[in-house]
Amino acid sequence: MFELQGEESWDMLWDERYKGRLGSLASGGDAWWCGAIKAGVPLTEIDTPEAFEKIAAAMRAQRPLIRLYTDDTTTLEQALASGEMVAAMTWNSSATLLQSEGVPVRFAQPKEGALTWVCGLMIHKDAPNLDRAHDIIDSLLSVESGKFMIKDYGYGHSNIRSFDEFDEETLQGLGLSKNPADILAGGHFQIPQSQEWEAKMNALFEDIKAGF
Amino acid sequence: MSLGCTVKNGKAYPLACRGWSIFEMSGQSTARNAANAAPLPKTGRFGMLLQRSEAARGLTLLSPTLLIMTIGILVPFGILITMSFWTQVGFGFDTALTTANYEQAAERPIFGALLKRSLFMSGMATIATVLLSYPMAYFVAFHVHRNKMMWIVLMTLPFWTSYLLRVFAWKVVLGYQGVINSALMSLGFVEAPLEFLLYSQSAVVITLAHAWAAFAILPMYVSLEKIDKSLLEAATDLGDGPVWRFLRITLPLSLPGVISASLLILFPTTGDYITPALLGGPDGAMIGNLIQKQFGAINNWPMGATLSIILMLSIGAIALSFMFITNSIRKRIS
Numbered sequence: 001m002f003e004l005q006g007e008e009s010w011d012m013l014w015d016e017r018y019k020g021r022l023g024s025l026a027s028g029g030d031a032w033w034c035g036a037i038k039a040g041v042p043l044t045e046i047d048t049p050e051a052f053e054k055i056a057a058a059m060r061a062q063r064p065l066i067r068l069y070t071d072d073t074t075t076l077e078q079a080l081a082s083g084e085m086v087a088a089m090t091w092n093s094s095a096t097l098l099q100s101e102g103v104p105v106r107f108a109q110p111k112e113g114a115l116t117w118v119c120g121l122m123i124h125k126d127a128p129n130l131d132r133a134h135d136i137i138d139s140l141l142s143v144e145s146g147k148f149m150i151k152d153y154g155y156g157h158s159n160i161r162s163f164d165e166f167d168e169e170t171l172q173g174l175g176l177s178k179n180p181a182d183i184l185a186g187g188h189f190q191i192p193q194s195q196e197w198e199a200k201m202n203a204l205f206e207d208i209k210a211g212f
Numbered sequence: 213m214s215l216g217c218t219v220k221n222g223k224a225y226p227l228a229c230r231g232w233s234i235f236e237m238s239g240q241s242t243a244r245n246a247a248n249a250a251p252l253p254k255t256g257r258f259g260m261l262l263q264r265s266e267a268a269r270g271l272t273l274l275s276p277t278l279l280i281m282t283i284g285i286l287v288p289f290g291i292l293i294t295m296s297f298w299t300q301v302g303f304g305f306d307t308a309l310t311t312a313n314y315e316q317a318a319e320r321p322i323f324g325a326l327l328k329r330s331l332f333m334s335g336m337a338t339i340a341t342v343l344l345s346y347p348m349a350y351f352v353a354f355h356v357h358r359n360k361m362m363w364i365v366l367m368t369l370p371f372w373t374s375y376l377l378r379v380f381a382w383k384v385v386l387g388y389q390g391v392i393n394s395a396l397m398s399l400g401f402v403e404a405p406l407e408f409l410l411y412s413q414s415a416v417v418i419t420l421a422h423a424w425a426a427f428a429i430l431p432m433y434v435s436l437e438k439i440d441k442s443l444l445e446a447a448t449d450l451g452d453g454p455v456w457r458f459l460r461i462t463l464p465l466s467l468p469g470v471i472s473a474s475l476l477i478l479f480p481t482t483g484d485y486i487t488p489a490l491l492g493g494p495d496g497a498m499i500g501n502l503i504q505k506q507f508g509a510i511n512n513w514p515m516g517a518t519l520s521i522i523l524m525l526s527i528g529a530i531a532l533s534f535m536f537i538t539n540s541i542r543k544r545i546s
Contacts, residue, residue, distance in 0.1 A: 020407060028509065068411050068493050084388035084405075195302045195511075202509045210497050212322045 001086045008108045010038040012087050014058075019065045023076050023088035026069035028205035029198075033115050033190055034089055035059045040112075043188050047197045052204065059208045069209050080105055092175060096154035107154070107175055114175065116187035150176065156183050296517035305514065313518035323502070323519065327526060330498040333413055333488075334481035337420035338474050344421060345428035345473070350462075352429075353436035364433070368426045375423060379487050382419040386410040386491070411493025419491055420481050428473040435469025436462070464545075471538060479527050499523055 002012065013022055013034075024031050032055060036043055039058040041051045067085060070076060077094050079085040081103045088094075095107035121140070123133055139145060146162020149155045154174040157163070163171065163178045177183055193201075262269050271278075297309040317323045352363045370378060385391045386409040393405040409415060439462060447457045485500035492498065499519065506516030 063494065066494055067407070079388065082389045084407075199300070199511050202505075203512070206502065206505050206510060207320075207322050209494055210322055210326060210502070211495065212325070 001083065007111045010034065010110045010112050012108065012110075013089055014038065014062050014065065015087075016065065018086050020067050021084070021086045022062075022065050023068050023070070023079055023085045024062070024066055025073075025076070025089055025091075026071045026209070028202045030091070030115075031059070031069075031089060032201050032205055033188070035062070037110075037112050037115060037188050043191060046191075047193060052200075056204060056208060059205065063208055063211065092154040093152075096152065096174065100152075109175060114187040115190065116184060117190040118184075150174065156180065292517045292520055295514050296521050298514040298517075300512045300514050303511075313515050314522075316515070317518055317522055323499075323522070326497065326499045326502055327523065329413075330482050330500070330523075331526070331530075333416055333496075333498060334420065334478055334484070336413075337417045337424070337481050338478045340417060340421040341424055341428045341477050342432075342470060342473055345425050346432055346470070348425075349429045349432035349436055349469075353433055353439075364430070367429045367433075370422065371426055376486060378423050379419055379490050382415070382422065383410065383491060386415050386418070410491060411496065413492065413496045415491040415493075416488050416496050416498075419487050420477075420484065423487070424477045424481060427476045431472045431476065432466060432469040435466045439465045471534070475531065475534065478530070482527060483523055 002018070004012070013024070015022070024034075033043065033046070035055040035058045036046050036051065039051075039054040041054055045051055046055075068075065068079070073090060073094050076085070076088045076090055077098055080088055080094070081098060081101070087108075092107045095105055098105045121137060123130070127133075141159050143159060143162050143165065146157035146159045147165050149157045150162060150166060150171075154176070156176055158180075160178070160180065163176070168178070171177060175183075175186075177186075262272065295305075296313055297311065299306045299308075299310060299312055348367065352360065352367070356363050373381075383390070387393065388405050388407065388410065390410070392409060393402075396402045397405065443461050443465075444457060447461050452460060482498075483500045483503075484498060485504050488496050488498040489501055489504075492501075503516050503519045503523070506512050506519060
């Protein structure tokens with residue numbers, strides 16, 4: 001479907017040849033950061049006026065090419081499966097899910113590096129039942145949970161023994177590695193931002209998506 | 213009351229008149245009760261007041277509705293207005309009153325453009341709905357003589373499923389490999405699926421026109437149904453063919469129904485959010501989507517409140533000009 005010219009790259013999602021057949025997640029929390037990688041903005045400098053300008057320019061250039069911005073991953077997955085879209089910005093779970101259904105897709109490994117993030121847990125200061133928190137953390141860290149995360153979502157896991165359940169080839173196919181440092185080094189790591197930045201970025205990105 | 217009823221009776225409002233006469237009947241029975249009760253000395257002071265003052269009686273009847281209107285509409289509306297003069301600071305509000313939001317709404321082109329687009333799209337949806345529903349209402353009013361009730365119930369059929377399901381159903385119909393595209397492709401009319409069907413303004417207009425059809429059919433049916441058939445016979449006797457008869461008698465007499473149907477569809481669809489969100493694509497977004505985002509991702513509730521007020525004001529302006537135009541036309545006719 002997608003005729004690759006040269007290496008896999010973020011440029012694929014800015015490819016004029018596939019105007020109207022590209023898709024993207026609608027949330028600025030995902031798309032804006034990808035725009036930063038495309039625009040060559042280091043993620044540590046994402047909260048600067050120049051970064052806003054550069055990323056906005058990249059997103060505006062992409063806007064006419066996009067068939068649909070949606071936060072509904074199922075819609076993107078179905079569009080990719082039916083051929084309505086040739087490429088879309090998604091997280092790796094979509095690619096893993098489609099592959100398990102036998103749809104010929106792959107999760108691109110862009111030469112500029114992918115976007116990565118780490119989820120953490122947080123305990124609210126007034127949370128009741130603190131004694132049970134340990135059980136939840138334990139279950140999330142268990143090898144069984146890890147196996148599910150890696151196999152069904154293609155996500156990494158914080159228990160290194162989960163990776164031992166898979167061979168090197170499978171992990172590579174998912175864009176993962178037995179050495180967590182490799183995963184983090186291979187991508188651009190999302191860092192926490194202030195509420196003001198989030199609000200400003202979301203407002204600007206909504207303008208761009210609406211065509212302004 | 214009864215005077216108003218007879219005046220209106222011959223003209224455009226027999227249905228409204230029917231409503232009045234029920235009221236009158238109850239009024240009469242109250243009067244009769246009062247006459248019976250008059251010799252008895254033990255009538256409560258409140259009861260006396262009710263019997264004497266028509267206004268008090270009306271207000272008592274209205275009070276449950278007034279209560280709900282106050283709690284459910286006026287109070288939230290007050291909150292919305294107040295909030296529209298606040299500003300967002302991080303996760304909280306700066307409650308100092310300022311018109312900054314309104315200034316911003318006037319300055320930045322996105323708000324006006326989305327408002328215009330919303331009015332345009334719901335205007336198109338209104339025209340499409342009324343044009344498609346009028347023949348249905350006409351048919352049931354003039355050509356169905358048995359089981360009318362069943363026909364009316366059947367017309368509300370789309371409303372038996374949830375609004376969201378109807379929107380999703382249209383996504384299946386209009387989709388890339390949807391009903392229309394696969395039919396066209398298997399018949400060999402097109403080689404590749406038509407992409408403009410989904411994620412476009414037309415997709416939103418089509419879906420709205422279907423989803424709101426019953427709101428158009430019912431008022432138009434009511435105003436067509438009450439047309440005096442002898443007027444049509446008179447027109448035929450005086451030499452009008454079917455087309456002229458329709459244009460001179462049926463259409464003008466059914467206009468109140470057409471107008472109320474139009475308003476009933478135009479106003480709620482202007483602020484519609486879920487249909488453009490699911491079917492509109494990047495170019496089909498409406499003002500409702502932006503308002504939702506102000507309360508969601510953008511996290512600027514005061515701006516969302518401001519946009520809601522602006523939307524209400526523009527709809528109010530349209531409603532007023534509509535009323536003004538129909539009134540002046542009516543005056544000119546009579």
